[in-house]
Amino acid sequence: SQELEQSPQSLIVQEGKNLTINCTSSKTLYGLYWYKQKYGEGLIFLMMLQKGGEEKSHEKITAKLDEKKQQSSLHITASQPSHAGIYLCGADLASGNMLTFGGGTRLMVKP
Amino acid sequence: DTAVSQTPKYLVTQMGNDKSIKCEQNLGHDTMYWYKQDSKKFLKIMFSYNNKELIINETVPNRFSPKSPDKAHLNLHINSLELGDSAVYFCASSQRTGGIRETQYFGPGTRLLVL
Numbered sequence: 001s002q003e004l005e006q007s008p009q010s011l012i013v014q015e016g017k018n019l020t021i022n023c024t025s026s027k028t029l030y031g032l033y034w035y036k037q038k039y040g041e042g043l044i045f046l047m048m049l050q051k052g053g054e055e056k057s058h059e060k061i062t063a064k065l066d067e068k069k070q071q072s073s074l075h076i077t078a079s080q081p082s083h084a085g086i087y088l089c090g091a092d093l094a095s096g097n098m099l100t101f102g103g104g105t106r107l108m109v110k111p
Numbered sequence: 112d113t114a115v116s117q118t119p120k121y122l123v124t125q126m127g128n129d130k131s132i133k134c135e136q137n138l139g140h141d142t143m144y145w146y147k148q149d150s151k152k153f154l155k156i157m158f159s160y161n162n163k164e165l166i167i168n169e170t171v172p173n174r175f176s177p178k179s180p181d182k183a184h185l186n187l188h189i190n191s192l193e194l195g196d197s198a199v200y201f202c203a204s205s206q207r208t209g210g211i212r213e214t215q216y217f218g219p220g221t222r223l224l225v226l
Contacts, residue, residue, distance in 0.1 A: 041220070045215075099144075
């Protein structure tokens, strides 16, 4: 099994709907990163969370870190087609700043 | 003004060949990385390198070797390419500052296809 599990693996939502993506770690998290990848492109940094209970928002995307549960969630409010892509959570599991990534969540937003 | 750039963007080659992928960052970062993303989109760390240490993921075959001519560049050399090496390779960089965790910024990726 993966050290970082993302759920769901894929998600299709209607434009305007809210959605949540989860990332759960089997190890202690030293830092949790969310990236977005569009097909054929590189990873775009979204947010970094380091402290338990930390919550960050950028435009319509909010990420939270539950350190005790070793889990992070990414919430998109009022989704738009521009939100479509692969969302990847990455975590520093060994405090060496080498990121381990989850399997990704493929999001499609239907207009 | 590209932050992390990679060349080439696409690379198609025959099995058994030796190839290199170049990475350059203009962010002034002191640490660079190589990641491999397979056909199932799993992204895995291969190397972490700064001017003091090279950390290698133990699962990486020794046919892969990073070479850094200077702080701004980390090239990936691959010897005796195999079919299973086909993947997208991402370079990334960050500033490692006295234990403070810094965000890694990724390049656009190099799509390698081994025939």
